[in-house]
Structures are given as structure tokens and as C-alpha cells.
Amino acid sequence: NAGVTQTPKFQVLKTGQSMTLQCAQDMNHNSMYWYRQDPGMGLRLIYYSASEGTTDKGEVPNGYNVSRLNKREFSLRLESAAPSQTSVYFCASSKQEPPYEQYFGPGTRLTVT
Amino acid sequence: AQSVTQLDSQVPVFEEAPVELRCNYSSSVSVYLFWYVQYPNQGLQLLLKYLSGSTLVKGINGFEAEFNKSQTSFHLRKPSVHISDTAEYFCAVSDPNDYKLSFGAGTTVTVRA
Numbered sequence: 001n002a003g004v005t006q007t008p009k010f011q012v013l014k015t016g017q018s019m020t021l022q023c024a025q026d027m028n029h030n031s032m033y034w035y036r037q038d039p040g041m042g043l044r045l046i047y048y049s050a051s052e053g054t055t056d057k058g059e060v061p062n063g064y065n066v067s068r069l070n071k072r073e074f075s076l077r078l079e080s081a082a083p084s085q086t087s088v089y090f091c092a093s094s095k096q097e098p099p100y101e102q103y104f105g106p107g108t109r110l111t112v113t
Numbered sequence: 114a115q116s117v118t119q120l121d122s123q124v125p126v127f128e129e130a131p132v133e134l135r136c137n138y139s140s141s142v143s144v145y146l147f148w149y150v151q152y153p154n155q156g157l158q159l160l161l162k163y164l165s166g167s168t169l170v171k172g173i174n175g176f177e178a179e180f181n182k183s184q185t186s187f188h189l190r191k192p193s194v195h196i197s198d199t200a201e202y203f204c205a206v207s208d209p210n211d212y213k214l215s216f217g218a219g220t221t222v223t224v225r226a
Binding site: 004031033040041042043045048050058090092094096097098099100101102103104105106107 | 122145147149155156157158159162164203205207209212213214216217218219
């Protein structure tokens, strides 16, 4: 039981390049989330997916797209990376019933130069 | 959506001393409350949670938190910290009508010998 896994762990991109961050969970959770973490700003929600086939914007969705490929997998895509997207990205999942406790992956550290 | 305020961004503390991390949230409606811990270069893991019942909640690694409904607070305490408690701590809140969590900005605890 691996919980929530994320790939890659580290990535360096040049401005304008694209990439996809992968996330998978094996807990049969309906809901999945993408956050970014920046110093002094805590966790900010980028996109979330309440269930397979649905996605919604969070607090900071600009410059990102997501795909809920199936119940297990939720990917985050940067189409044209910008230095402002340098951050640590976390994927999380939860049941869609109270208390909505979230389980987090280990994170992807992304640097855009 | 709930608003979560962690009143201290940085808390330096000596080994074996007590520590208290303060968390206040915006609404007095029924909520679920969580504390997560993030060790350096790792993802977030659940430290403890309050769902209902006793207002004093015990978690892992000797941490406990007290729910105070009238003050809308959920402060985290440990009577005697170790060097290994050096980490960032996040308070989070959900309510029965919204499965997404609202996170505080985090408190960095640095334990010194």
C-alpha cells in the first residue's frame, strides 16, 4: 500500500517548456487535489477533482491544466512554464465523506529558469 | 470557505522545553480540525484530528491539541520537544458542507539543543 505517489521528485525546466506532473493513489479515494507550496504562503490549491471525470479550479489555477485519467490518477500539466511556477507541488487525496482527511504525496520540487 | 490563522510563523524552542502552536479558524459552525506536520523535504502527514467528543485530542509523537468552540481555536501542544520535532506544522479545517480543507500558512518550529 504505497498511498499517494508522485513523479518526478525533482525537475528543472527552462521558461516556455512544458511538463506533466503525475500523481496516483491506491486508497480508492474519490477526491484528489493539487497544491503548490511557496515560502511563507502555506499550501495553495491549484485544482481539485471531486470524482473521476470532474475537475474544478482552486485558488491559483492560472498556467495549469489537469486531467483526472481514472479514479487512481490525477495529473498536472504546465503548458508553458514560467519562473513564477518555481515551487514544490503536492498531490493529495481524500474520501468524499466526512471528515475529509487528506493524504499527501512526497512532493515534486520544480525549478523554472 | 473557512479561514485559518496560525498566529506564529516561526517558533524557536530549546530541546525538552514545552511548545504551543496557535490556530484560530473563522466560523463557529461544526467543523473538523486537523494538524499536519511536514518534516524537511517531505510531504505532509497527519499529526492529529478533532471530529467530535472530547475537546482534548492526542496525536502521534506526544502531541496533543485542544478544541475550543467558543474561541474557535485548536492549539497544538507538546510538553517536551526533541530535536526531531523540527518541522513545519499546518492547521487545517473542513466543514460538513465542503470536502476541501482550508490550511493555515504554517508554523516553522526549530528545536535547538
